[in-house]
Structures are given as C-alpha cells and as structure tokens.
Amino acid sequence: MATVHHWTGLEARALRLSVRTFAQKLGLAVATVSKWESKLADIEPRPDTQAILDTALGHADAAVHLRFETLLSEMAGPLTVSRRRVTASGPRAWEYESWADDLDRVVVALSRQNFTFADSLLTRWLSRFKVPELDEKGLYLFARSTALLGDLKRDQGAVLGPLSAQQSYAGARAVFTRLDIPRRVAQLDLSLAVVAEMSGKLEDAARGYESLAVDDRLSRRDRARARLWVGTALSKHGRHDYATRVMTAATRDFEDLTEPEDWSVAHQKLALARRGAGDLTQALDFIAIARSSGTTASPMHRVRLDTAYGHILLSDAATRDDGLLVLDQAAKTAVRYGLVHQLRSIEGIRAVYEGPARLRQR
Structure with a gap:
C-alpha cells in the first residue's frame, strides 16, 4: 500500500470522494478542503x-488505496514523481x-516475431522491479516476463551464454519453484530441453522430453508436445521409423485436443522424419x-514450413532447383x-547440397 511522505493538496485531492464528505470525515472546514x-x-x-490525512489513508480499505494510487498517478507530473513524495512496497x-x-x-x-517491441515491453518491467521487493503476485509476473524473454532469445538464436534463452528460462524456473x-x-x-536440442545436446534433450512426456505436472497438450519432440530427437539420431511412430501418436493427441497449429507442426516434423528414411512420397x-x-x-511458422519443404525437394535430383528456390525464400x-x-x-541444408554440386561443376 502507498505511503505519503509529504502531503499537499494534490495527494489530498486523490484521497477524497467529495469535498463535503471528506471535510466532515476529517473534521475540517469545507473551505479548507476546497482550498486544497x-x-x-x-x-x-x-x-x-x-497527521490526520496519514490516519485517514492508513485506515482506508484496498479499494480506496487503489483509487488513490491511480488518481495520483494520473494527476502527478514528472516533478512529483522525482520528489518521491509517495512510495509503495513493490508494484502498486x-x-x-x-x-x-x-x-x-x-x-x-x-x-508476429516483432522482437523489438516485445523486448521493450519486457524491459520496461524487468528493469523496474527487483525480486526482493515483490510479493507473490509480483513474483509471478516477474517469472512470466523472464520466461517470455527466454522465448524471445530462443527465437532470435541466442540459446546459450549470458543474456540467453537458457539463462532466462533458468531464472524463471527458480522463481516458479519458489x-x-x-x-x-x-x-x-x-x-530448457528445447534449448538443449537447439544447442546440439540431442541425448540430453531426448532424455528430458521422454521424462516430460509422462509428467503429470504438465497438461495433456504439453505432454503431447514433449512426445513430438522425442520423435524429433530420435529422427536427428537417424532412428526415423521409430520417430515416425512416436510423432504419429502425438499427432493423434493434437487432433483429439483440437489443436490445429500443433497438428500442422506435427505433420511438418513427420515429413522430415520420412525424408530422413528416404520415403520422399x-x-x-x-x-x-x-x-x-x-x-x-506467423513468419516463424512460414520459415519452418518452407525450410522443411525445400529440404525435401532438395533430396530428389529432379526437384533440386525448386528446393533451392524455396530455401531462398x-x-x-x-x-x-x-x-x-x-x-x-x-x-546448413544448402551447404550439404551445394557443396557436391560445385564439385561436379569443376
């Protein structure tokens, strides 16, 4: 709740309901309150x-405090804020x-992959408050913000190291654990398992996915996602047929849950698993x-679909040129x-196919 260090007519105006009622409550003349x-x-x-105003604010209920803080914020200019005449413990x-x-x-x-705007919104709050000054609600919002910052860093490719997705996810996890x-x-x-996979730690990622695919802490949708990513890790290890079976089970879950976007992503990953198995049809x-x-x-989804499609087309000499065009886009x-x-x-995909082509041209 707010604490006023130095009352003026501004703070008094934010606290009152009506001049007459407020004057009567404080035992003051209406003219005095009108002057404020x-x-x-x-x-x-x-x-x-x-001192009377301090007592009135201290005895006010939560609704009055909310109105007081909101009105004062709207009425006060930069000078009032800089003087710090009103403070509160953590966010108001x-x-x-x-x-x-x-x-x-x-x-x-x-x-929409509008990373600049997302980063500015997150920085606005993460730089404003520190964990020790936050109550449970503030901690929850802080942890959510930090997790979303991890998503931003992951999509930008900053997976490991300082100011990375891994660091943000670990920080958010610590607060949610608390x-x-x-x-x-x-x-x-x-x-964090996704980060491990993106950084090339496929065995660690696969173990994490397998454990989370049967973890009751997660929703059915999240468990299905974990199962789908188990299949992704298996496919990257060359176990394409086994990966296909695992992914197909996850696809059925997404269909039962009526999750069309996840269902689409699952088919994209199934396509890559069958490409790896040599079944281009x-x-x-x-x-x-x-x-x-x-x-x-979303741009991310379009890029992923086009990358998978181009990869499949490159796998057949008859459609290789088409594949390169799709990858260019x-x-x-x-x-x-x-x-x-x-x-x-x-x-990386282009390098695999363009290298042999250059050698043949020599």
Whole structure:
C-alpha cells in the first residue's frame, strides 16, 4: 500500500470522494478542503492536518488505496514523481494490471516475431522491479516476463551464454519453484530441453522430453508436445521409423485436443522424419498437409514450413532447383525478421547440397 511522505493538496485531492464528505470525515472546514482542491501541489496542510490525512489513508480499505494510487498517478507530473513524495512496497495495484496487459501484448508480438517491441515491453518491467521487493503476485509476473524473454532469445538464436534463452528460462524456473507452481516449473523444464536440442545436446534433450512426456505436472497438450519432440530427437539420431511412430501418436493427441497449429507442426516434423528414411512420397504428402492446414501466418511458422519443404525437394535430383528456390525464400523471410537460428539451419541444408554440386561443376 502507498505511503505519503509529504502531503499537499494534490495527494489530498486523490484521497477524497467529495469535498463535503471528506471535510466532515476529517473534521475540517469545507473551505479548507476546497482550498486544497484549487492549489493542489502548491499548498501544504499544517503538520497536525497531515497527521490526520496519514490516519485517514492508513485506515482506508484496498479499494480506496487503489483509487488513490491511480488518481495520483494520473494527476502527478514528472516533478512529483522525482520528489518521491509517495512510495509503495513493490508494484502498486494499478501497475499489476498494466504489467499483466503488457505481457499479453508480448505474447502477440512474439507470435508476429516483432522482437523489438516485445523486448521493450519486457524491459520496461524487468528493469523496474527487483525480486526482493515483490510479493507473490509480483513474483509471478516477474517469472512470466523472464520466461517470455527466454522465448524471445530462443527465437532470435541466442540459446546459450549470458543474456540467453537458457539463462532466462533458468531464472524463471527458480522463481516458479519458489512460488511452488509445479506446472510452470515443468513447462520451463520443457523449454530448457528445447534449448538443449537447439544447442546440439540431442541425448540430453531426448532424455528430458521422454521424462516430460509422462509428467503429470504438465497438461495433456504439453505432454503431447514433449512426445513430438522425442520423435524429433530420435529422427536427428537417424532412428526415423521409430520417430515416425512416436510423432504419429502425438499427432493423434493434437487432433483429439483440437489443436490445429500443433497438428500442422506435427505433420511438418513427420515429413522430415520420412525424408530422413528416404520415403520422399510420404514426406511430400505430410508437408503438403502441414502447408495447407497451418492456422497461423506467423513468419516463424512460414520459415519452418518452407525450410522443411525445400529440404525435401532438395533430396530428389529432379526437384533440386525448386528446393533451392524455396530455401531462398525462407532465408529472405528469416533475415527480414531476425530469425537467426532458422537462418543457420537453412544455410546448413544448402551447404550439404551445394557443396557436391560445385564439385561436379569443376
């Protein structure tokens, strides 16, 4: 709750409901309160009156405090804020609401790969408050913000090291553990497993996915995602047929749960597993389903679909030129939106096929 260090007419105006009612409650003349109204920050009540105002604020309920803090924030200019005449322990009630609203905006910005805007929203809050000064609600919002920062760093390709996805996820996990929210902790474990896979630690990632695929802390959708990523790790290890079976089971879960975006992603990953197995006909069937059923037009999703499609086309000499064109388009989109990890994947695929082609031209 707010504490006023130095009362003026401004703070008094924010506290009252009506001039007459407020004057009667404080035992003061209506003219005195009206004078505060007109002078605002340019008038200071006498010390004994300031004590009365302190008592009135201290006895006020939460609704009055919320109105007081909100009105004062709206009326006060930069000078009032800089003088710190009013302080509160951690975020004030209206700030919690603004923080939660900004996190919703971050989710939308990340879905559109608007990293600059998402980062500015997150930095606004993460730089404003420190963990020791936050209550449980503040800690929850802080941990959510840190987890979303991890998503941002992951999509930008900053996977390991300082200021990385791994660091952000670990920090968010520590706060959710402190708050004793098992589901959020498990979700962060899933995110950390993704980081392990992206950094090439496939065995660690596979073990993490396998454990989380049967973890009751997670929702059925998150467990299905873990199962799908088990299949991804298996496919990268060359176990394509086993990976296909695991992914197919996850695909059925997404269908039962009516999760069209996850269902589309699952078909994209199935397509790559069949490409790895040398079954290009089925790979093309799966990627066609993924490309036609995607429910989002996000740049990330388009790049992933085009990268998978181009990879499959490159696997057949008859469609290799088409594959290179598709990858070129995917690379342009990745560059435009700063999708560094995806761009590295595209460059790696191109290198595999363009190297032998250059040797043949010699």
